[in-house]
Amino acid sequence: MKKVLSLLLVGLFVLGVVGLAKAEKVEITYWQYFYQTKKDTINELIKEFEQENPDITVNHVTFPYENYNTKVASSIPAGVGPNVINLYYGWLPTYIDAGYLQPLSKEYFDPVTIEQEFFPLVQAAKIDDSYYALPTAVRSLALIWNKDRFQEVGLDPEAPPKTLEQMLEYVQLLTETDRAGNVTKPGMTVEVRGQMHHWIREVLVRQFGGVPYAEDNRSVTYNDQGGYSAFEFFTDLTIKHKVGKVGFMTDDVTAFKSGRVGMYIDGSFRIGTLNKLKNLNYGIAELPSHQGIKSNFASFWANGITSHTKGKELAASIKFLQFLTSDKAMELWLQKVGELPAKPAVALQEKNANHPQYGPFIKGLEYAHATYFVDEKAQRQVWIDAYDLVRLKEISVKDAVDQAAETEQKVLDKYYQDK
Amino acid sequence: MIKKNPLVYIILGVGGLLMVFPFIWMVATSFKQPWDVYSLALIPSEPTLNNYQRLLENSNFVRWFYNSFLVGGLVTLSVLFFDSLVGYTLCKFNFKFQNLIFIVILSTMMIPTEMLVIPWYIMSKGLGWSDTYWGIMFPGIMTGFGTFLMRQFFQNVPDDLIDAGRIDGLNEFQIWWKIALPLVKPAISALAIFTFLGNWNAFLWPLIVTSDHNLYTLPVGLAFFSGEFQTEWEMVMTGASVATIPVLIVFLIFQKQIVRGIALTGLKG
Amino acid sequence: MRNRFNKLSIQQKQAIWAYAFLLVPLVFYLLIRIYPAFNALYISLTDWDIISADKNLVLFENYAKLYQDRLFWKTLGNTFKYVIYGLPVNLLLSFLVAYNLNKLRRGLGLYRTLYFIPYMTSLVAVSWVWRWLYQPLPLGFFNNILSLLGIAEQPFLLSPNQALQAILAPTIWVQMGFQIIIFLAGLKGIPAYLYEAAAIDGANNRQQLFRLTIPLLRPTIIFLVITGTIRYLRIFTQVYSMSFQGDGGPLNSTKPLVLYIYNSAFQRFEMGYASAMTIVLFVIILLITLFQLKVLNKND
Secondary structure (H helix, E strand, O other): OHHHHHHHHHHHHHHHHHHHHHHOOEEEEEEEEOOHHHHHHHHHHHHHHHHHOOOEEEEEEEEOHHHHHHHHHHHOOOOOOOOEEEEEHHHHHHHHHOOOEOOOOOOOOOHHHHHHHOOHHHHHHEEOOEEOEEEEEEEOEEEEEEHHHHHHOOOOOOOOOOEHHHHHHHHHHHOEEOOOOOEEEOOEOOOHHHHHHHHHHHHHHHHOOOOOEOOOOOOEOOOOHHHHHHHHHHHHHHHOOOOOOOOOOOOHHHHHHOOOOOEEEEEOOHHHHHHOOOOOOEEEEOOOEEOOEOOEEOEEEEEEEEOOOOHHHHHHHHHHHHHHOOHHHHHHHHHHOOOEEOOHHHHOOHHHHOOOOHHHHHHHHHOEEOOOOOOHHHHHHHHHHHHHHHHHOOOOHHHHHHHHHHHHHHHHHHHHOOO | OOOOOHHHHHHHHHHHHHHHHHHHHHHHHHOOOHHHOOOOOOOOOOOOOHHHHHHHHHOOHHHHHHHHHHHHHHHHHHHHHHHHHHHHHHHHOOOOOHHHHHHHHHHHHHOOHHHHHHHHHHHHHHHOOOOOHHHHHHHHOOOHHHHHHHHHHHOOOOHHHHHHHHHOOOOHHHHHHHHHHHHOHHHHHHHHHHHHHHHHHOOHHHHHHOOOOOOOOHHHHHHHHHHHOOOOHHHHHHHHHHHHHHHHHHHHHHHHHHHHHHHHHHHHO | OHHHHHHOOHHHHHHHHHHHHHHHHHHHHHHHHHHHHHHHHHHOOEOOOOOOOOOOEOOOHHHHHHHHOHHHHHHHHHHHHHHHHHHHHHHHHHHHHHHHHHHOOOOHHHHHHHHHHHHHOOHHHHHHHHHHHOOOOOOOHHHHHHHHOOOOOOOHHHOOOOHHHHHHHHHHHHHHHHHHHHHHHHHHOOOHHHHHHHHHOOOOHHHHHHHHHHHHOHHHHHHHHHHHHHHHHOOOHHHHHHOHHHOOOOOOOOOOHHHHHHHHHHHOOOHHHHHHHHHHHHHHHHHHHHHHHHHHOOOO
16 A cells, blocks of 8 residues: 555656646747848748757847847856847857857767868867857858949840959949939949958958968958958959949848849858849859959858756757758758758758859859858958048058958957967 | 017028938938948838837847836926925925034035945845835935925915915915925926936936846837947837837927926026 | 724824835835945956956046056047037027017017927938038038139048037037027026016117126026036947947047046946946046036126
8 A cells, every 4th residue: 555655656756746847837038140041941941940859949139230149249147038049150269268159069069070061161169178159050152243234334134244354344334323423323332341351361361462461360461462452353343443322222232132233242041132132134254353363251040059048948949059050951051041051961962053143153162262250350350441541541452451451360360369 | 679680480491400310310210121221222122010010029128118218207296296396395494403514414415426326236236126116216316406406496485375274274385285396286297207317217226226127118128229239220210209209299298387497407407 | 914004103104104115216226326336436446347357446546547548638639529519509599599589579489499300300311411411522512612602621529629619510400400409598588577677778789788788697507517618528329329439439539538437347348447437437527517506697
């Protein structure tokens, strides 16, 4: 009798615990910056994830890009904020240094497997032998041109420029001004804040014979003739040839969407946005080469787990991160957002590599460089300022580049001083 | 004084129209289709409510309104209660350290908020006040300015009335509440308007102390909303309209009181 | 207890009531206003960044760093530009409008409403509306008008030479409502018989304005100058809302001190350094207010 009773008690106890565990849902929070297609796709993924894991709820929060860093940084000292977070790879060093992210458990994210499966550029998320974040997708740059505008000015709508010389020639044709001399239809966009600083740093500098950074990434090397010529080519677009205008239609993608811009350079993540517009007749091509040199810039946003995440939340976060980096998520991401799958096995499938829209980006990935940022925001600002100095303060290209190199070197030194 | 001068009316009228033109343009644009945004026509060629619908679907404006209203309202009630009580006490009582206390409170008016936000922020993080209504409100629940203002007004309340209350057997709290306060009603309403407006528009502190979008006040929410939609100007204008128009309606209804209140705080402050 | 209380003298009872009334407020002022002020001073003497836990006393190192920080001097300069360019124009316009409004026999209410509306609206909303008006072609209203007139478009917010003024325009526009109300109240406070007496003495309009109206408005002007200066010295919301990514650009040409404080404290978390700047701001506001009070009150 006693035995039966105690068994019953144990049974009840077990049932109770299981019941409790069932009833207790784990809630984790995911942060990313606001980008319409990304927000929608994550919502879709979360729905699916929650169906597979009914005991986990994912709370998805977005912030405008311009406040994102601030919000992330301000959640550090308090130990509040998200469990899983989407960060630009160029910000990772800063946040890892601040102890914000925890190294991904090697049990679930084995570095060897990661290196076999993911594109090599993902190694930027590895510090001291541990991965701190993993991407769903990677991105590269390509030239996007407006076929209707090409037709209007008598260019072959199916023949984008192959070289920088051709590009310069075309954009001059594509530029329209009004009576007062204002550019009303720019040949191309010139937003350094957008993707142009990458184009200058990793593409133009190399194409004009320079190298942006030393082998160990610790020193700036673009302050030589290659860098000067590259930057001169870029600044001449607005100053000499007047084929573009800063701030036109607020930003480059809006300008292109309006149909007034001949061509522009942007990342693969725009495909999703551009495809939503029915009246836009556009094409995508590899970036123009120069002196036979092809180059591209690759980057990614990666998902990491914050240090304060522990216990059940950690287990749920690991599951969610695994889900976000699954082949299935990558496929959906490619379709909805347009960013390229982070695993070559998924990205380089026949249907993707020859795709008229994804193809040029994927080809670009082959010869792309990923800048080893230590503080992306500061390193971007360096080029924005250099451009503004030449454009608005009439400082010579050489001085502006030298000044940029000096400032950026300080940023690098600050990071590496105690490494 | 001066004879009617039509020119003055016209110039002032043109100036007045310039003052409200940005609002008219803002509201007009909020009813425009995206492709219509560049046109200089005041009347949308194809008026639409789409922008408002998208705004409601993609943001938390209703919640932000509620937050601003709640925070502004509670802070105002608190300020009215404490500032008038303290102003009264400092004016109508005699006790040790009276002047010292008055000077201490007055001196807090000289400290700009900007100097205090960093300690407040650290304090909020430490005490778990970040992302709470209390966290947004606590710095403003009493003000040196309001205390000073109320003290000025209580000086005009005759001591005889207060003594009469004492003879009638009222305690000091009752005397303040039932006799003194009703006599300074204009000051109370002025302080209420001034405080509410200030808190309704407060930006720096709520921006710092909140990161949960359910707790944003209207200005913070609007700033973030505009940041997200900054390339779609018809949406930005819709957000600005939603944040502005209800306030304008309230203003038009209560404008006499509001204008008088602003003038009163200005003159006495 | 009750009995003992009743035995106290009226004086003592009053004092007890007073202390009871003041108890909560005193705690508030000491903890939320006075203590943080000293705390800010203390933090400014440390190298605290709140991300890393260690806090070292570095004494005046932050202030020394400020002295050598070109951006600090630039933002300080910008802050003064806001005051010096903005406030006089603001006061003059407001006075002109108020002075003329005050003469109206009819329609004062309507006109006053028109001029007061901007002051009632959220500064963030207003800033975004103006930011839009300033856009380059083909978006911005102002540039569309210029283009219609055949004038070259202006960069406004995109130029380091125009951006600060472009931010000041809506600031003045918003503040006018407030200043007009205060001026009007001041003007209404001048008794009519003074004007009648002046008219009898043969004073013309101009003489009345400069000999009578303006001197009698002195308290109003003092009030508006001091509150206006402080307001302009603390400018933040407009610049945050009207510059790209709220960074006070282009090339920091619009960044005021408060925005630099915000960047340092809440984006880079250099709490010690930012606190040192807040102390500087405090000292500046204090000195300017005292100076203005002294100068403007001189003839009384």
